Amino acid sequence: MSxxxxxxxxxxxxxxxxxxxALPTELQDAIFFSAQCLTQAAxxxxxxxxxxTAQANVLLARYWLVEPxxxxxxxxxxxxxxxxxxxxxxxxxxxxxxxxxxxxxxxxSPSSPFLRPSSLPRAPNIPKTYxxxxxxxxxxxxxxxxxxxxxxxxxxxxxxxxxxHAVCITxxxxxxxxxxxxxxxxxxRALAHLNTALLSPQMLYLTSQPNAxxxxxxxxxxxxxxxxxxxxxxxxxxxxDREELGFLVVGMRSVLGWAxxxxxxxxxxxxxxxxxxxDVEGEMRRRGLFLGNGRAVGGEEEDPEAEMARKMDEKxxxxxxxx
Amino acid sequence: xxxxxxxxxxxxxxxxxxxxxxxxxxxxxxxxxxxxxxxxAERKKQQQQQQQAHDTAAAPPPPSRPxxxxxxxxxxxxxxxxxxxxxxxxxxxxxxPPVKRRRISPDRDTAPTAAAAAPTPNPAGGVGVSDSTSSSxxxxxxxxxxxxxxxxxxxxxxxxxxxxxxxAYGWVARAQEAATxxxxxxxxxxxxxxxxxxxxxxxxxxxxxxxxCDHRNVVKLQxxxxxxxxxxxxxxxxxxxxxxxxxxxILEDMPEPFLAxxxxxxxxxxxxxxxxxxxxxxxxxxxxxxxxxxxxxxxxKIADFGMARYxxxxxxxxxxxxxxxxxxxxxxxxxxxxRYSTAIDMWSVGCIFGELLTREPLLQGxxxxxxxxxxxxxxxxxxxxxxxxxxxxxxxRALRLPHTSAxxxxxxxxxxxxxxxxxxxxxxxxxxGLLALDPDRRPSARDMLDHEYFRQDPxxxxxxxxxxxxxKAGQERRRRRTTPNAPARGQQAVDLGAVDFSGIFSGRDRxxxxxxxxLRMV
Numbered sequence: 023m024s025x026x027x028x029x030x031x032x033x034x035x036x037x038x039x040x041x042x043x044a045l046p047t048e049l050q051d052a053i054f055f056s057a058q059c060l061t062q063a064a065x066x067x068x069x070x071x072x073x074x075t076a077q078a079n080v081l082l083a084r085y086w087l088v089e090p091x092x093x094x095x096x097x098x099x100x101x102x103x104x105x106x107x108x109x110x111x112x113x114x115x116x117x118x119x120x121x122x123x124x125x126x127x128x129x130x131s132p133s134s135p136f137l138r139p140s141s142l143p144r145a146p147n148i149p150k151t152y153x154x155x156x157x158x159x160x161x162x163x164x165x166x167x168x169x170x171x172x173x174x175x176x177x178x179x180x181x182x183x184x185x186x187h188a189v190c191i192t193x194x195x196x197x198x199x200x201x202x203x204x205x206x207x208x209x210x211r212a213l214a215h216l217n218t219a220l221l222s223p224q225m226l227y228l229t230s231q232p233n234a235x236x237x238x239x240x241x242x243x244x245x246x247x248x249x250x251x252x253x254x255x256x257x258x259x260x261x262x263d264r265e266e267l268g269f270l271v272v273g274m275r276s277v278l279g280w281a282x283x284x285x286x287x288x289x290x291x292x293x294x295x296x297x298x299x300x301d302v303e304g305e306m307r308r309r310g311l312f313l314g315n316g317r318a319v320g321g322e323e324e325d326p327e328a329e330m331a332r333k334m335d336e337k338x339x340x341x342x343x344x345x
Numbered sequence: 346x347x348x349x350x351x352x353x354x355x356x357x358x359x360x361x362x363x364x365x366x367x368x369x370x371x372x373x374x375x376x377x378x379x380x381x382x383x384x385x386a387e388r389k390k391q392q393q394q395q396q397q398a399h400d401t402a403a404a405p406p407p408p409s410r411p412x413x414x415x416x417x418x419x420x421x422x423x424x425x426x427x428x429x430x431x432x433x434x435x436x437x438x439x440x441x442p443p444v445k446r447r448r449i450s451p452d453r454d455t456a457p458t459a460a461a462a463a464p465t466p467n468p469a470g471g472v473g474v475s476d477s478t479s480s481s482x483x484x485x486x487x488x489x490x491x492x493x494x495x496x497x498x499x500x501x502x503x504x505x506x507x508x509x510x511x512x513a514y515g516w517v518a519r520a521q522e523a524a525t526x527x528x529x530x531x532x533x534x535x536x537x538x539x540x541x542x543x544x545x546x547x548x549x550x551x552x553x554x555x556x557x558c559d560h561r562n563v564v565k566l567q568x569x570x571x572x573x574x575x576x577x578x579x580x581x582x583x584x585x586x587x588x589x590x591x592x593x594x595i596l597e598d599m600p601e602p603f604l605a606x607x608x609x610x611x612x613x614x615x616x617x618x619x620x621x622x623x624x625x626x627x628x629x630x631x632x633x634x635x636x637x638x639x640x641x642x643x644x645x646k647i648a649d650f651g652m653a654r655y656x657x658x659x660x661x662x663x664x665x666x667x668x669x670x671x672x673x674x675x676x677x678x679x680x681x682x683x684r685y686s687t688a689i690d691m692w693s694v695g696c697i698f699g700e701l702l703t704r705e706p707l708l709q710g711x712x713x714x715x716x717x718x719x720x721x722x723x724x725x726x727x728x729x730x731x732x733x734x735x736x737x738x739x740x741x742r743a744l745r746l747p748h749t750s751a752x753x754x755x756x757x758x759x760x761x762x763x764x765x766x767x768x769x770x771x772x773x774x775x776x777x778g779l780l781a782l783d784p785d786r787r788p789s790a791r792d793m794l795d796h797e798y799f800r801q802d803p804x805x806x807x808x809x810x811x812x813x814x815x816x817k818a819g820q821e822r823r824r825r826r827t828t829p830n831a832p833a834r835g836q837q838a839v840d841l842g843a844v845d846f847s848g849i850f851s852g853r854d855r856x857x858x859x860x861x862x863x864l865r866m867v
Binding site for chain 2: 024026027028029030031032035084087088107108111112114116118119163166167168170171172174175176177178179180181182184231233255258261262263
């Protein structure tokens with residue numbers, strides 16, 4: 023059954039991430055989204071099959087659910103590179119650290135069109151900006167391997183990812199949608215929905231099993247191309263209930279609109295390119311928020327409870343002084 | 346593990362204990378039967394009631410109702426599946442009790458968690474709460490459970506008891522889980538810090554494959570733990586079921602060979618484990634007696650997946666030919682095939698079959714060429730009949746084989762029949778099949794399970810009736826005989842070059858002519 027099942031996020035994990043993170047939700051989502059896009063872009067440049075890249079996306083999402091965004095020392099792009107390197111390594115299509123390093127250096131350089139808003143002019147291609155010196159290659163390589171080990175540790179070495187893509191094709195066959203050539207757009211569209219869902223900050227791949235994702239993608243695709251679906255509750259045939267289907271369909275279809283809005287709203291995203299730790303730290307400072315552990319901003323460590331107590335003390339003193 | 350020793354020497358206490366256990370067991374059995382009877386009665390009563398209720402109330406049960414949350418629906422077009430539902434929502438009061446909602450926060454009892462629902466509308470998509478929504482509807486939906494994910498635990502949770510072995514591929518020790526007292530085997534993954542590609546891919550594959558496997562004849566990976574210093578992951582341990590013996594050391598030490606019935610049980614278990622692996626697209630690629638474990642209850646478990654990998658159908662084009670320990674390596678691998686399939690594991694099973702019968706490895710070649718010599722002298726020289734495609738293999742072109750004409754044909758055929766005089770015809774047929782030179786003619790593990798050999802008398806012995814052996818892994822370091830190891834990754838495959846095999850059969854003509862049969866008991 024392992025082709026049909028994934029380990030899923032526990033409600034506790036999701037709750038922890040949303041409620042106790044050092045970062046506001048919209049920043050978390052922006053980081054998540056841009057890192058997943060980065061993995062996809064790198065997968066294309068490395069000529070990796072989408073099955074490998076998509077697995078890397080899922081592993082990265084799992085990693086960040088266990089290890090909150092700013093709690094490790096790694097750059098977000100390093101984590102993306104390490105998951106992609108790791109999944110490629112255990113797949114039939116491994117890629118060398120050198121290739122991975124080159125591709126990421128290019129994607130992170132100002133010459134790359136990665137996530138560059140279409141409103142901006144095309145970035146000039148200046149090879150010097152993505153030239154990789156031996157020293158920086160060594161440094162990146164070392165970070166890559168350390169991050170790889172850290173990811174494996176964080177996920178208990180469980181690299182199993184079951185993707186819904188093949189399931190989706192099987193379901194389309196079962197629904198007799200692939201018999202005719204002209205129905206091909208439906209399959210294409212359904213796979214597109216599945217790939218989009220990888221980028222969703224709602225982490226749909228961590229909350230639903232492949233069968234549910236596949237059914238939701240087919241449902242959405244059928245709506246897009248106006249295909250006629252069975253009148254009955256056909257999703258139940260594939261063991262998906264109506265509520266989960268509804269949630270997933272909304273989740274998948276809202277990614278585009280959300281991403282457009284996010285790229286205007288979140289300051290670091292306006293100029294395009296990958297979000298960096300420094301961007302996030304800068305943004306937090308701008309908002310007058312401090313990152314935990316005092317590591318990032320250099321302030322002294324203070325746990326929230328102590329801070330609260332101190333503030334209350336100050337308030338009391340103030341009131342007493344007034345009174 | 347003190348009791349292990351006493352298992353060996355039967356004592357009076359044991360007899361008493363056994364009697365007591367037996368009594369307890371019977372008591373339990375009786376209780377169970379009673380319980381089942383009660384349940385049955387209750388069920389019948391319920392059925393009757395239901396029947397009555399159905400007869401009296403002519404109205405059909407209330408229709409299933411969707412419980413969708415529309416607040417976060419920012420794309421109006423999608424809500425179609427709920428249109429009916431929305432209408433229903435309107436007159437909720439009229440329709441009796443509200444629908445059960447799926448649980449969306451970690452735990453209702455801990456108060457503040459309801460907030461969790463807000464950002465991710467429904468995190469509980471399939472997290473085990475299986476039938477809350479479907480309970481009201483008639484259809485029963487299957488729930489897929491895949492477990493959860495999280496950080497590794499520390500190896501410090503285990504206390505080491507003793508080393509079991511230290512081989513080319515790592516170090517294995519017997520250990521005890523501190524919290525539960527359970528005895529496990531800890532296998533340390535060998536990590537080369539100078540390896541520029543990070544953690545070894547073979548180790549990662551082994552973990553991935555073992556995690557996916559769940560079969561009684563495949564060793565179970567309980568978890569993966571790491572050393573205490575997690576800032577740098579440099580010691581990784583696989584926590585495996587502890588199994589008392591491996592077949593190799595049993596074979597080396599047993600005064601008498603296994604009985605035919607015992608060989609059958611072992612082979613059946615091996616075949617069912619291999620069949621499980623092959624149906625799940627896993628090639629083991631290093632089957633040998635030292636990788637087959639046997640516990641004190643006669644259960645065989647396949648271990649050591651350091652060479653294993655997933656394959657597709659058709660098999661991938663460029664697999665490494667440097668797999669499987671030399672003595673168990675199939676001829677197509679020796680001849681340089683890079684596209685091979687499950688048949689290579691079946692060849693190894695054949696070698697193990699022979700070894701179980703004689704207590705000696707069947708084909709002990711000193712190197713690749715010598716191994717081929719052994720194979721050809723046992724199984725015969727490949728001909729266009731017995732292995733049509735063998736000339737196309739990379740290393741086969743330069744081979745010089747003895748001429749096989751009709752006259753000498755008998756002298757260059759298989760001598761398996763002669764080598765195992767005590768084996769029944771069905772047994773020889775199976776062994777011959779497994780050791781067929783042509784990989785396409787070897788039976789699959791599934792075929793093997795249905796083989797005539799296992800239906801013949803003597804019938805396979807029950808696992809529980811297996812003799813027990815003193816456990817070396819439990820008490821002492823093993824005496825190792827020199828067995829070649831599985832080939833190392835990245836090693837160069839040997840180019841056999843032009844090899845002359847024409848001499849293999851030079852002495853055989855004379856032998857065969859002697860008596861025409863062999864009386865040697867092996």
